[in-house]
Amino acid sequence: MNLGIVIEHYLLLATVIFFIGATGFLVRRNILVQLMSIELMLNSVNLLLVAFNRHHTGSMHGQMFAFFIIAVAAAEVAVGLAIVLQFYRLRASVNSDEATGLRH
Amino acid sequence: MIAGAILFAVCSVFCIVGALIVILSRNPIRGAMGLLATIVGIAGLFLRLNAEFLAAMQLLVYAGAVVILFVFVVMLLGTDASLKENSFGGAKISRIVSGVLAATSGVASLVLFSGGQWNDFQTIGKSHGSVEAVGGLLFSDGLVAFELTTALLLVAVVGALAVARSKPSKKVEARIENETLRMYHGPLMARDAERVITGGTLAQRTAAQKEGQKGGASR
Numbered sequence: 001m002n003l004g005i006v007i008e009h010y011l012l013l014a015t016v017i018f019f020i021g022a023t024g025f026l027v028r029r030n031i032l033v034q035l036m037s038i039e040l041m042l043n044s045v046n047l048l049l050v051a052f053n054r055h056h057t058g059s060m061h062g063q064m065f066a067f068f069i070i071a072v073a074a075a076e077v078a079v080g081l082a083i084v085l086q087f088y089r090l091r092a093s094v095n096s097d098e099a100t101g102l103r104h
Numbered sequence: 105m106i107a108g109a110i111l112f113a114v115c116s117v118f119c120i121v122g123a124l125i126v127i128l129s130r131n132p133i134r135g136a137m138g139l140l141a142t143i144v145g146i147a148g149l150f151l152r153l154n155a156e157f158l159a160a161m162q163l164l165v166y167a168g169a170v171v172i173l174f175v176f177v178v179m180l181l182g183t184d185a186s187l188k189e190n191s192f193g194g195a196k197i198s199r200i201v202s203g204v205l206a207a208t209s210g211v212a213s214l215v216l217f218s219g220g221q222w223n224d225f226q227t228i229g230k231s232h233g234s235v236e237a238v239g240g241l242l243f244s245d246g247l248v249a250f251e252l253t254t255a256l257l258l259v260a261v262v263g264a265l266a267v268a269r270s271k272p273s274k275k276v277e278a279r280i281e282n283e284t285l286r287m288y289h290g291p292l293m294a295r296d297a298e299r300v301i302t303g304g305t306l307a308q309r310t311a312a313q314k315e316g317q318k319g320g321a322s323r
Contacts, residue, residue, distance in 0.1 A: 030187040032132045060237055
């Protein structure tokens with residue numbers, strides 16, 4: 001039995017994490033949990049980028065992209081949590097179903 | 105090879121269990137800890153994939169900044185941060201969508217693994233993923249994107265400050281009870297601004313009213 005870890009294992013793991021994150025984002029109604037689920041999805045994509053970068057030897061552009069994704073995720077979380085705080089001040093709740101301010 | 109397989113197994117268990125904690129826990133603090141477990145697991149996988157620089161970045165940025173930010177916000181919100189979601193009535197379509205997503209990814213994984221063709225990793229040079237190599241790439245091929253990222257982070261900081269500021273700086277405009285005064289509060293013509301209504305300008309009137317209110321409150 002071959003115990004070597006191949007790229008398909010990483011693919012499967014990233015798929016599972018992405019799916020868990022997507023499910024959390026779709027089913028949960030707590031904005032904080034939804035933001036964390038977005039982080040899970042970003043992390044799984046990062047893992048995939050690095051795994052494929054390891055597979056295609058010779059260049060490290062995949063790792064560069066993963067670095068930029070980390071930076072963008074940090075910015076997204078900072079702004080997102082600020083919006084959550086302001087939303088909580090408006091509605092005194094963290095339920096995303098109550099964000100109906102743009103509904104006509 | 106066995107050690108690598110064990111590391112992969114441990115890290116993937118960390119990732120999956122942490123992710124499940126994130127989406128299943130009622131308490132967002134527990135969710136943040138699950139996110140931390142996932143991030144640590146992914147950093148371990150990065151190490152195994154010869155991405156030492158990214159593993160360090162992952163731990164610094166995610167575990168050091170993002171999770172701490174989440175914990176701070178949860179502490180700010182207090183007990184209101186955990187939402188009682190006992191009725192999932194509104195999430196019916198979302199559940200169907202996520203079920204379809206699960207089916208799709210399951211079928212895709214089955215197709216992937218039924219091929220029986222394994223793409224093994226090739227051996228790789230020592231400098232792959234080191235700080236020098238990735239840094240050199242960042243400052244040659246990715247220079248423009250790198251500089252734009254700095255601008256993005258600056259804008260994000262300013263935006264977060266602007267959005268999260270506790271109160272917008274309101275212009276001090278006293279609420280005027282008198283109907284006539286309120287009518288003249290926003291004058292259509294410039295000369296009306298200074299118009300005398302009853303004994304004094306609007307500003308004087310407002311000040312007098314405020315004084316009266318203050319006196320009433322202290323009494």
